[in-house]
Amino acid sequence: FAKRSMLTLAASSLLLAAVAPTLHAQTIGVSIPAATHGWAGGLNFHAEQTKARLEGANPGLKVVLVTANSASEQANDLEDLVAIHRMDALVILPFESAPLTGPVRNAKRRGVFVTVVDRGLSESGIHDVYVAGNNAEMGRVSGEYIKERLDGSGKIVVLRGMPTVIDEQRFDGFMSALEGSNVEVLDDQYANWNRDDGFTVMQDFLSRFSEIDAVWAQDDDIAIGVIQAVRQARRQEELFIVGGGGMKDIVKRVMDGDELTPVDVLYPPSMISTAMELTALKLISDTPIEGEYILGSPLITRENAEDYYFPDSPF
Amino acid sequence: MVQVTIDDASNTAIAGTAHESHGNTPPRDSLLAVQKLKKSYGDIEVLHGIDFALRRGEVHAILGENGAGKSTLVKCLAGFEARNEGQLYVNTKQEFSGADSGAGSSTIADNAVSAQLITAKDWTHAAAEAAGVVLIHQEFNLAEQLSVAENIFLGSELRGRGLASLFLDKKQMIDLSRDYLATLHCTIDPATLVSSLSVADKQMVEIAKTLAKDARVLILDEPTAVLTQKESAALFELIDRLRGRGVGIIFISHKLEEIERIADRITVIRDGDLVGCYPAATLSKDDMARLMVGRELSSLYPKVPAPHESASVALSVHGLHVAGASAPESFELRRGEILAFSGLVGSGRTALFETLVGLRPARSGSESKIFVQGNEVRLTQFADARANGIAYLTKDRKGSGLLLNKGLRENFSLFALAQFAGVLIDTRAEQSAFDKAVDTFDIRMRDTGVVAGNLSGGNQQKLLLAKMLETEPDIVIVDEPTRGIDIGTKSQIYHFLAELAAAGKALVILSSDMSEVIGMAHRVAVMHQGNIAGVLSGNEITEHEIMRYATGLKAAAA
C-alpha cells in the first residue's frame, strides 16, 4: 500500500507543478461505467474531479470522459475515442473484462497508451499500466475478519452483487478465507449492489434463519439495506455486518463505533484518479511508469476510519 | 360419385326426412341445403330446426325480423358458425362439372339427395370457401389498414409466374380489382386504404371481394342496407348475371321492394323457427310483412302534422363552413318539425352535421353563428351539443356507435351517463332505464348478458337509438336511423320519431332511403357536393325532384 500512496503523491505534485508548455495538445480518453450504483457513482465523481484538476493544471491536456451502460456501449465509446477524439492515452475501467479485451487491443494497436483500472483484461500484454483493485483480496479480508471475530465458528449469510466476474472473485476470496473454520454460510443470494434488494433479501434471511451471527454484504449499498432490515427485525444485538467499498455513510458508522457495522473493507473508487494521474504524468513528462499498481483492500476499523472518511464525496 | 360422411346422431334421422312442406326437401338441383338445423350460443338456442335448400341459378331470399336468426343461419351455411344439430348437404362441385350423380349405396342416395353430407366439424369456412360458398357478412369484414385491392385478394393473393411466384403480383391484383369494381359501376381507386372509405364504398369492396372468389353459392347478408338505389341497382345487375350462370344466391334484406324485384323464392323465419318457403311470385309485400311479423302492420309512416307557422325556431345555423365544402351553409329548424337531408352518398350530409355538433372541426378560420332555442351557443365539442339538448346518432354503428365488446347496459348509458351518476354511478337507476329502453325500442336479445357485438344487426341499431335518445334531447339528429331494421320495427321507430315531433322536439333525418324521406319529412333539404342544393316542402317532395337536386341537374334558385 505504501507504494501506491507514494506514487499518487509524486504524481500529483508533479502535475501541479507542471509548467512546461506542451508542444501539441494531448488527449486522454477515460472510459468508465455510468453511475448506476453507489460505487460507480463515486467512480464518476472522482473521474470528474480529476479531469477538472488535470485540465486546470495542464492547458495542453484534454481529458474526454465517457460513460457506458453496458459492455457493448463501452466498446462503442472506445471506437469514438479513437475515431473522433484521436486520443493519445486511454484510461479504462472495463464494464466487464472479457468483452472489452478485443476493443482495447484495437485501440492499443493504433498506438494508444493504455491504462487499465480495476478489472484486468483477459489477455495479458495489452495494458501499459494496470491499476488493480483486488477483488479476491477484498473478499478474503472480509472473510478473515468475520472468521476471527466469530472465533472460528458461527452462522452467517452472504448478500452478493450481480452475477459477474467481480462478484465471483470476491465471493471465492471470501469463501477461501473461511475454509477450515466452523463458520457456516447459511445461504447466499444476489442483492444486485442495490439498497432495496439488500433490504428485501435480508428481510427474508431474517425470517428464514432464527440464528445469524454475521452478515457479509460485500458492498456498502447493500449494507445500508441490510442495516434497515436488521433494525426492523430488532436483531441488532445478535449480529454484525461487513460491507465493502468505503462509502462515507458506512465509514462514519465505523468511526462512531456502531456495533452493527464494526468495520468496512476498502475498495476505493478513487483508484480512477490514481490511474488518470499516472497516465497524465506519462503523457506530459514521459516518465517511465509502465507496470502494475496493485491496490490493497485494507480493513477500515474504528481506529483508522478517519483516514478514509471523505464527507464531500458522493460515495 | 356420392361420398357419404355421416355424423354421429344423424343416421336414423336422415331416413325419411323428406320434408314435403313448401318443397323444401333437398332436391337434385340443390347446391346447398340444411335440414333440422339447430344452433345455440351457450345455453340459448337461436335456431330451432330450420330446413332450407338453395337451388342452382336461383335467388333465394331469407326474410325475418331483427334477431330472427337470418345471419346465424347463413353463418352456419357458410361454415362461419358450427351448427349444433341437423344435416348439411353441398353439391357445388357436381353441379358445376355438370355431373348429376345417380344412386349411391346409402340410404341418402335413395332420398335423391345427390349431395354430400358434411359434418358440422368439417364444415369450416375454409371448407365452405373451397366448395365455392362465399358469404358477405352483415358487418364489415375488412382489414382497415390495408388497401382496397389488398382486401379484395386477402387470403387468396395472386403471385407471379416462375421465380416471381415468390412475390405478390400487385399489378395484376390492382388491375383485377379495378375490373371487379367497374362491374359494380364503382370508381374507387383500388390503392385507397379501406379505412378512408365511406360505409357504402366498403360494402362495394365486400361485394367485389366475392368476385375474386368465383363463388358457386353467394350469400349476401343485408348488402343493400348501406347502399343507395343506384349502387343497389348495380348490385342487382350483378346478381342477375350470376344467376344466369347458375350461381345460387341467398339474399337477405329488410327492403321488401328489393326482394320483390330480385327473389325467386322466399324463406321466412320467425324467432328461429321456419315459417315457410314460398315462390316469390305468390307473395305481395304485405304478405311478406305479415308472414315475418306474424300480425297485421299498421301504416308504415305515421302522419305527423306540420308544425304551426308560429312554432318557435329550435335550431338556427348561420354560415357553418364544413371543411372541404365550397361554401358555408345556413338553415333553420322549427320545433315539431321533421327536416330530412337527402342526397347522394358523399354529398356531405354527415360532414355537415358532425361539424355542427362539434364532432369534427369546422373549416379553419370560418365563423358560424348557431342558435339553439333562440340562444346563441358555441358547439366546439360534442359534449357542448349534448348540454344544449342536441343528440346525434352516427350512421357507423360498428365503428363509432357501439362498444362491440362491452355489455348492453354499459353501451346504452354511455352517452347519458351523467344522468345516472352523482359521485358514483347508480347502477340500479341505470338498469331500470335500460329495461325501459329495451321495452320502448323493442330490443330483442335472447340473453341480456351478451356483449353488443353479439346482438343481431338490427337490434344493435335499436340499442344505438336508445343510447342517443336517453338524454331526452330537444333536437334529434339521426343519420340513417333505420339502416338494417326490419319493417315491423321500422314502423315502430317511425312512430316513435313522430311522437317526438308531436311533442315539440325538432328532428333532422339524414337518410339515403327515399321512401323514408318522403314518408316522414315536412321539409327535405337536398345536398349536392357539400352544400344544400335545394329545400323542398309539401307537394314538391317527390322522388323526381329530390333526384334532380341531388344529381346537380337543378340548383337552388340563387
Next chain:
Amino acid sequence: MTKVDFKTAGPFIALIALFILGIFVNDAFLSAGNVSNILARSSFIGIVAIGATFVITTGGIDLSVGSMAAFISGCMILLMNALMAKIDSFVTIIFLAIVASAAIGALAGMINGLLTTKAKIEAFIVTLGTMGIYRSLVTYMADGGTLSLNFTLGDVYSEVYYGTLLGLPYPVWVFLAVAIIGYVLLNMTVFGRHCFAVGSNESVAHYSAINVDRVKTATYILQGLCVSIATIIYVPRLGSASGQTGILWELEAIAAVIIGGTMLKGGYGRIGGTVVGALILTLIGNILNLTDAVSNYLNGAVQGVIVIVAVYLQRGAWRAKN
C-alpha cells in the same frame, strides 16, 4: 354462475397455489413477520400498478414510472433536507414534502399525458423518453451518487414505513386504501366507464361525447399520483434515492397488471386482479429467497417460468368460460 367465478378467480388461484408452495418450501413463510414483509413490499409495485391499470385500460402504457419514482424520491429528499434549516417541526416538513411529491407526480403524469394526446406521440416512445430523462435527472441531482435524507428527520419519517396499525404496517393500509379508491374509481364512476370506453374504441367514445384526450391525460396524472404515493412510503424505508431507485418497476407494474387479467390492448381492466398480480410477483421473489433448492443463477428463470405458468393457468380458466 360458476363460470363467471372462474374468470374472476383466475389470479386468485395462481396466488393460492404460490402460497401453498411457500408453506411447503419453508415453515418461516407463514410467520407473521414474513407475511407482513410480503404485504409491505408489494405495496410499492401494487400502488404503482393500480395507476398502471388505469393507463392500460385506457389503451396506453407508461414505462416511466420507475424513474419517476426515483426522481420524486430525489426531489423529496432534497426538499426535506433544505427545509430542515428553516422549519422546526418535522411533521410540517414531511407534510410539505408529501404535498410537493404529489404535485410533482401529477405534473410528471400530465407531461406524459399531454405529449401522448396533444403532440400525438405514441405512449411507448413518450414514456421511454421520460424514463431516460427522470433517471438522468436524479443521477445528476445526486452527482452520480446517492441522495440521503437527513438522519434525524429520517428517523421520524421512517415511522411511515415501519409503523403498524392493528398489526399491519402502514404501507399495507395505504395500499389497501389506494386499491379501494382505484376500484371504486374504475368500476363505479363515470370516469372509470370512460376509461373502459376509450380503451375499447376511441371513436365510439368520441361519438359518445367523451373527451378522449382528457380521459387519457387523466389516467397518466393518476399514474403519476400513484407513483408519488408509492414514493411517499418508499422514501422512509431507506431514506435515500439514487439512479438505481425504482429500477425495472415499470416492467413489474405492467406485469402485475397483466397477470391480474387486464388486457394490454385496452378496454378491459381489473383492480382486484392487479392487487393479486402485485402479490404474486412479490411472493415469487420471497419464495426464492426462502429456499436454496434453486441455484441463484437460475432465480430469473424460475421467476419467468412461474409468471408464464401463473398467467397460463389463469387464462386457461378464463378460456374455459367461453
Next chain:
Amino acid sequence: MTKVDFKTAGPFIALIALFILGIFVNDAFLSAGNVSNILARSSFIGIVAIGATFVITTGGIDLSVGSMAAFISGCMILLMNALMAKIDSFVTIIFLAIVASAAIGALAGMINGLLTTKAKIEAFIVTLGTMGIYRSLVTYMADGGTLSLNFTLGDVYSEVYYGTLLGLPYPVWVFLAVAIIGYVLLNMTVFGRHCFAVGSNESVAHYSAINVDRVKTATYILQGLCVSIATIIYVPRLGSASGQTGILWELEAIAAVIIGGTMLKGGYGRIGGTVVGALILTLIGNILNLTDAVSNYLNGAVQGVIVIVAVYLQRGAWRAKN
C-alpha cells in the same frame, strides 16, 4: 404527391437533422472511420429491430430479444470452445456455430410464438418470462461470470466484425442484406401481406382463410433468426457472453421500430423506417460522445429528449398529411 413523400420521409428528416447536428458538434463526425463505426454499430440493433418490425406489425411484441442474444452468444461460445478439441478447421467450427445459432434462434422464437398462439398467453408476459429465463440460463452456463471465446479462434472469427468489403465493414453488409430481405418479405410476399392483415384485424384475417396462429408464430421465429444473425456478428466483436450481454436491446429495438413509423398496435410496418430508427438511436449515442457539453449524468436525459423530438417531428410531418 408531396404529402405522401412527407410521410415516408418523416424518419429520414429526423435522421438528417441529427446528422447535421453531428457535423456541427465535431468535425471528426464525418470522418470515414466514424461513419463506418456508426454503421457497424447500428447493425446489431438494426437487425434485431427488423425482426421486431414483423412481430410488431402483426400486433405482437418481443421483450426477450436481448437475453436471447446473450443466450445464443453463450451457446455459440461454449460450442466453439468444445469443438476446438475435435475439429481442426476454424472455418468449419465457425460455420457449425453459425448453424447452431440459427437453429437456437429459430427454436427460441418458436417457443415464444407457440406460447403466445397456442397457450394464448399475452406476448408481453410470454416474452417477459422468456427474457428472465434466457438471461438466467446464460448466467448459469457462465457460472455467474463470463464465457469467453477461445483466443486463437476469436482472432480468426473477429474478421467477421472487423473485416471490410468495398470499404464497409461486414456487419454493414449483413445489415443491408437483412434489411433488403426483410423489405421484400414484408412488402412483396404473401406472408408479409398476411402480417399486415393479422395486425390490422385478426378476425378478418381468420375469416380470410389466413392461419393467424401460423403467421404470428412465423414472425417470432423470424425475430429469433434475426437475433441469431445479430449474435453471429456480435460474438466476434466482444468474444464473450455473460448475464449482462444484450441488456436493454429489447427496448432499443422496439424504439427503433416505432421511431421508424411502425405502429405498436399492429397493422402498419415499415422496414425502411426501422433501419433509419436504428441509425437514429446509434447516432444519438455517438453525438453524445462527440462533445462534453453535456454532463455524462445527463446523457440519458438528452437521449430521451431527442427520441421524443425525433418522433414528434416525424409524426408531425405525418399529421400534416391528413
